Amino acid sequence: MTYLAAQADSFGDLWHNLADLTVSGLTQGSIYALIALGYTLVYGVLQLINFAHSEVFLVGTFGSIVVWGWLGYASGDGGGVPGLGMVILLLAVGVIVAALISGGTAVLIERVAYRPLRRKNAPRLIFLITAIGASVAIAEFVGVLTDRKPVGVPALVSPTTQWQIDPRDIGLDIQPVNITNLQIGIVLSAVLMWFALDSFLNRTKFGLGIRSVAQNEDTAALMGVNKDRVIMLTFLLGGLAAGVAAVLYNLKIGTVTFNIGFLLGLKAFTAAVLGGIGNLRGALLGGLLLGLAENWGAGFFGSEWMNAVAFVVLIVILMFRPTGLLGDSLGRARA
Template sequence: MNFDALISEFGQHTVDGLSKGAIYALVALGYTLVYGVLRLINFAHSEVFMVGTFAVLFVWTQVPFEGIPSPGQAVVLLLLALVAATLASGGTALAIERIAYRPLRKKNAPPLIFLITAIGVSLILVEIFGQLLPDLLGRALPELFGRPRQLVGMPTIIEQKDLFTIGHVTVNNIQVIVVVSALVMMALLDWFINKTRYGRGVRAVAQNPETAALMGVNQERVIMLIFVLGGVMAGAAAVLWGIRAGFTLNSVGFVLGLKAFTAAVLGGIGNLRGALLGGLFLGLVEVYGATLFSTQWEDVIAFVVLIVVLMFRPTGLLGESLGRARA
């Protein structure tokens, strides 16, 4: 164990962990929204994120610019990527709900069937982006699909620069953009769920769908809304992933989706603020663990911590369901 490395660079590792965990938290919101309303683990949500990364790559490779963009160009490219990614991810999430889950709900299928369907949809999307689209569009869009099933690098939109130093901790612009953007997106979602009429409908259906229906809440619209909202958060995470990690491939969502689901469970799945806490906590645990042991143990450490937390607190760190959330 390398305690000296952890202690000497503790502040720097904390900043790195928070920027990593912020992306987990955004993706975790999709899991927690769907579970909070439908009690469904939507494992296809990881591929919703993956679709968003390809939308980001499409914008950044098709919009012409030379070298590293100027600050004004970078803002435009980020906004275009955000619009494209949220539309792509939100649309994918809605399509999954309408095509795969809605027929099962009408037939009152048991939870196991929903779980198997989610895994099946996830594999289908991985294969579509891994083989089908490269076969169909590989020549027309070589920047996106010219290397099927292989890692594809994204253009550098923002050059990493150190912003300020506090003691031995240096914070760069990428870390600030990722953490601040994620916190703003999560704050907006929390406000929407807790303060708006549509958000009250979501909480009503999550708490008691039968009573909500008697009060005039359209359950189908609420379900569509939560899938779209989860997709929008995944699309925003895809943009931040493009800035921070700078690559994508058809299976990019697999491990990250598992980490995001772990974050949702750690914070208390079904709880929006729990997803935030769980994501940030998981990011810190991974970075600290990788420093103590090695990066090869990073994934193992994350899931061991999940097991330990659930042994002592099965409902997660916050444990409050979406239907009982308070503003």
């Protein structure tokens, strides 16, 4: 009876905080989705899991912090939140720098680590080991530079309530939720970035080249598509999305460490697989669903179970949909 009472209390807590957990889940899931875009792009073209992509995201987080510091806005400087015009400028500069650094790192990884292996027709296992090695090497390099200590993010955006939803107005016993400007910005940024990439792939000549290589690289080569350039572009696009995710993560969390890429990378990869790895729309859907599952699970079981719930949900869904929710590759399944 005690167990049943405890479960009833857990469900009551989840229901009571459902609105707040949902908004938090969509916000966190948007960051997962942006990182997942890189995994899904590379897999769609090369059938390769680029586990170094988590560190592509990592360097973007530190890149934006460094440039903000150079501009006079470092964490703990006591300067307070800057004016709106300066905030927009700082965010624009931070996003551009983080995207360029992450994109450049992704291209460098492709040129140094993967391209020589492709030319030697190395087994897939070697690619996987190389990806893990590159991931650890980059994380440790950042760890040395930061003395393995947390690095604070300047308070550029002060979260303020923009919209309040009160389910009690329609008779639901759910606590009201205050949606902040930061939460709205994170979700909109993820959707806009996904839309830009999806439009690029489906409406441009370069996107056609990526889709042709994803579908059949030999036929694409016969049609005059430069495979190496397409692959480099694919890594670059994934890196740019990771750079945007890095800035959003900085603003949301407020502190970063040299090893943040590991768990975030796993979750973003989980989101890509959940939605259907190789499918951009699947990456967005998978990220949002994973964020919701985490937060709802934390509301029911407790925050200490958040990570476990996310991966259990993945296993359960893949038992019934082995290719994920929306298919598997850029060339074959673009639902």
